[in-house]
Amino acid sequence: GESVGLHLPTLSVQEGDNSIINCAYSNSASDYFIWYKQESGKGPQFIIDIRSNMDKRQGQRVTVLLNKTVKHLSLQIAATQPGDSAVYFCAEREGKLIFGQGTTLQVKP
Amino acid sequence: DVKVTQSSRYLVKRTGEKVFLECVQDMDHENMFWYRQDPGLGLRLIYFSYDVKMKEKGDIPEGYSVSREKKERFSLILESASTNQTSMYLCASSPMDGVNTEAFFGQGTRLTVV
Numbered sequence: 001g002e003s004v005g006l007h008l009p010t011l012s013v014q015e016g017d018n019s020i021i022n023c024a025y026s027n028s029a030s031d032y033f034i035w036y037k038q039e040s041g042k043g044p045q046f047i048i049d050i051r052s053n054m055d056k057r058q059g060q061r062v063t064v065l066l067n068k069t070v071k072h073l074s075l076q077i078a079a080t081q082p083g084d085s086a087v088y089f090c091a092e093r094e095g096k097l098i099f100g101q102g103t104t105l106q107v108k109p
Numbered sequence: 110d111v112k113v114t115q116s117s118r119y120l121v122k123r124t125g126e127k128v129f130l131e132c133v134q135d136m137d138h139e140n141m142f143w144y145r146q147d148p149g150l151g152l153r154l155i156y157f158s159y160d161v162k163m164k165e166k167g168d169i170p171e172g173y174s175v176s177r178e179k180k181e182r183f184s185l186i187l188e189s190a191s192t193n194q195t196s197m198y199l200c201a202s203s204p205m206d207g208v209n210t211e212a213f214f215g216q217g218t219r220l221t222v223v
Binding site for chain 2: 009032034036041042043044045046049089091093096097098099100101102
C-alpha cells in the first residue's frame with residue numbers, strides 16, 4: 001500500500017548547527033504534505049506544510065523542500081536549539097493523513 | 110486557541126473490558142481521526158470520520174469501533190480489550206479539504222491493558 005517513510009530513526013546534532021530531516025513518500029497523487037513535531041508526553045504539533053505546486057516553503061527557522069520527481073520531502077531547521085529535541089513526522093494528505101515512522105532529533109549542548 | 114481534548118491521559122483496563130476513549134474538538138471541524146502510536150511503527154490510522162454518523166476504516170480497524178453522534182465528539186471503542194491494544198491513542202481533527210487542511214491533535218491517551 002501507499003506509505004510515507006523517514007530515512008533515519010534518530011538524528012543527533014550539535015546545538016547551533018542546522019538539522020535536515022528527510023522523508024520519502026510513495027503516493028504520487030498526494031498534493032499536500034505536513035511536518036509535525038511531537039515532544040515527549042504531547043500530541044503532534046503542526047510545524048509547516050507545503051502543497052505539491054510548490055517546491056519550497058519557509059517558516060520561522062524552518063524550511064520544507066519538496067522534490068516531486070523523486071518523491072522526497074525534507075525539513076530543515078536552522079540554528080538548532082535544545083527545544084527542538086523531539087520526534088518529527090512527515091505526513092501526506094489525500095483525504096486522510098498518512099504518517100511516516102518519525103525521526104527523533106537529539107540536540108547536543 | 111484551537112483545541113482537541115481527549116478525556117483521559119492515562120488508562121489501565123483489564124483484558125476483556127469494553128473501553129471508551131472520548132475526543133472532543135471545539136473547531137467545528139468536519140473530519141476527525143483516531144490513531145495509535147507504537148514505538149517503531151509511527152502513527153497508524155484506526156478509523157476516521159468525515160461527518161456526523163459517517164465513518165471509514167483506516168489501516169488497522171480490527172478490534173475497534175467508533176461513534177460520531179455529534180460533530181464535535183468522536184469516540185473510539187475497544188469492544189473487548191486485549192493486551193496488544195496497549196498503546197498511545199491520538200485523536201485529531203481537521204476541516205474539510207481547503208486552504209488550511211492541517212490536522213490538530215489531542216494530547217493522547219496512554220492505555221495499558223493488563
